[in-house]
Amino acid sequence: MTPTTTTGWTPVCTVDQLPRERGVAALVDGRAVALFRTYDDAWFALDNRCPFANASVLARGIVGTRGDVPFVASPMLKQPFGLRDGVCLDDPTVRVTTYAVRVTDGVVHVGPANQEVP
Known part of the structure; x- marks a missing residue:
């Protein structure tokens, strides 16, 4: 895939590259991000680092x-996020x-971090 655009x-990845109920790690603007596809084809992105295990997993x-x-359950200590x-x-x-995700022409893009709810 190409690097971050000015937007x-x-x-x-492409939609076909990530099976349902799976995740993939990606480097997005220097951040380790975990991208997920659910069984119903919804897409989500989170920080890849588990705060309990202090590992990018x-x-x-x-x-x-x-x-x-x-949710995703951390593979190390099993906490669900x-x-x-x-x-x-x-x-x-x-x-x-969490990060914004969009699919355009079959390509999955990760965008900016979402604002945290107070």
Whole structure:
């Protein structure tokens, strides 16, 4: 894929390159980002660093749902992080940064960090 454009969006992969319920790590503007595709073809991006394990591993986590909340479980210590807001489902005082995602002409782009909810 090409580097970040002047619009602040980085192409990461094509839709066909990431299977459903999987993640992939990407370097986006110097940040380690984990990009996920859910079973229903929704796309999400989070910081790749698990705050509990202090390791860049979230892209290798297990993607699932708890009720209607899509999440990724850290592969090291199994804490689940909501894909929509980055909040740990077991400890809401802990969160990871989320990023905007868009799909254009079959290419998945990661954009700027989302504003955190106070």
